[in-house]
Amino acid sequence: MKKARRKQALTHGQLRAFGLLTASVVLALALHAHSVWAQHVHPAPPSSAPVVGTAAIAFDLKTLDGKAAGLESFRGKPLVINFFASWCDPCRDEMPLINELSAKAAGNYQVLGIAVEDSRAAVSEYAKEAKLVFPVALDLNSTVKRAYRIFGPPATFFIDRQGIIRDIVIGPITSERAKEAMKRLGVAK
């Protein structure tokens, strides 16, 4: 009885509007499906960006002088990883600060530079030019850059002695921001 009454209560206009809504939902879904299908060549990017509080992603690189520079080889001491490139303007701007961080480490933490989208020759030249005092690894195939989801250098990751990311700075780092990050890393400067 109640159902019948409700049916009667629906006016012609309401029925038309309901039809329109259904059509619009179908159209919206079709548009969405179309958009998804149009990207059939590849799926959307996965959302596994490294975040503060999670374990740093392992990598296995070599330094300019051929030494192993995997994440494991730095375990036991806090680690600052700076992604940079010799052609990158903001990287050059922040490099004195990264160099200073390394110079002041005094065995309490370590600094590793990872050069991305760059050649051995160009990075070697830059390391000399900028008088870098920390080891520099070459990410020649961009595997680490991609794993750490870096669109463009610079980016700096602060990883504690257990391998947990404690801070991330995308873009050039300031000395204030570096102090804050080192504090989060448990290293008093």
Next chain:
Amino acid sequence: MKLRFTHSWFAIYFVLVFGCSADLPAPSPTQGAKSLNFGAERRLGNGEKNPSTPFLRYSPDGRLVAVWTEDHDTPWPQGSHTGHQRMGGDRAPSPMRNAMIAWSKDGGESWSAPKRLNHTVEAVQGEENGPKVAFTPDNKAFVVWSIPGVKGDKTRANIRLAMEDGKGGFTAARTLNEVQDAGRFPIIETMPDGNLLLAWIDRRIDGPKPRQLYLMKIDSRGQALTKNYQVGQGLCECCKLGINFADGGRTVYMVDREVDANKIRNHVLRKSLDGGASFGAPVEISNDGWQVPSCPHSGPSLGRDRRGHLHVSWFTQGRSEQEAGIYYSMSTDGGKSFAPRTLIHRNTAPETLYNNLVVGADDTIYFAWSNLDTNSRSQIYMRTLAANGRTWSPIQQISNSKGNASRAALALKNNQLQIAWTETDGEDSRVVFRSVTVGQ
């Protein structure tokens, strides 16, 4: 009451259908639109010298000309290893790279012996910053490239120009930027009057941070017609530029990536109505809202069809990682406004993508770009948009690199389309070239 009910459903309808996406959706391949049937891969340059960063252009007499960079590996005399411009050779591995040129009279089937363009040993820059070539109407080649500044700083570089000397060789390169260690990312284009227009990103006014756009004109003998002159500011410090001409050269269009005070990077078009002497206020091509403080060095690409429509493609991350990809827009009113952006290919991973486009004689647009494949390797992709602005070809993978393929260059003459790109694998690089007949 009934009226209000119906109106509210209409409101929901519009929100659902139009509010969900401000952009035009990524175009699916149009039924019947064909893929390009490329020929086999070929290599350019000396494979033992890590060739990279090719650029292709047809000369007026129909030769396909390629310029690229490769290692300079001649042993360097002991004790004379200074600076970034040297009279001898250099020890390997060395940042010293040569600018090379070769041409083909058969659309890339066979190539002339490559010639070195730089007389002195220089660290000729590559990546998006590689050498570019343009021709005067009498087929004389002019090549421009950049080298790091005197202290080796690539971001404080110098613009070098060499031209064919009429004796089968090239003149010694000369520096174009009047203020030392200030230029980067040079491009060169032939103006309709036969003179050449050069543009680069400049930092002679070294702050505020975003860079300036500088131009210079030279005649067909290489003589300077102007000094260096500034026509814009607020440019991204490391993103390639694009130029196009209309009205016999009176109208000059330029595209670049702007950076505002909040580090938001949008692409703009600049228009000159006096042959490049001055430019109007930049017109935003799309408000992508890409805010990034780092260095995602990938600039836009500009083309113009017979109707005068402008076509631009670019890479942006947009306002979220999910938005990132290669986009396209067009202007049908001479650059006063642009259509909503269309996504050509979504980013498959956090990666800066490089793109280029060329416009065919039948107004078909050919897009090439890099993106990651399912194995997380960068590959080159292409698709086309027909002159009707609606018919999109399928996305087509052109490279099959075991390492990473990137920075595709395109050249098009009549129905011959050529593409070249750099492949890197560990410490090695190579230039790969493919060719296709289009419009059939």
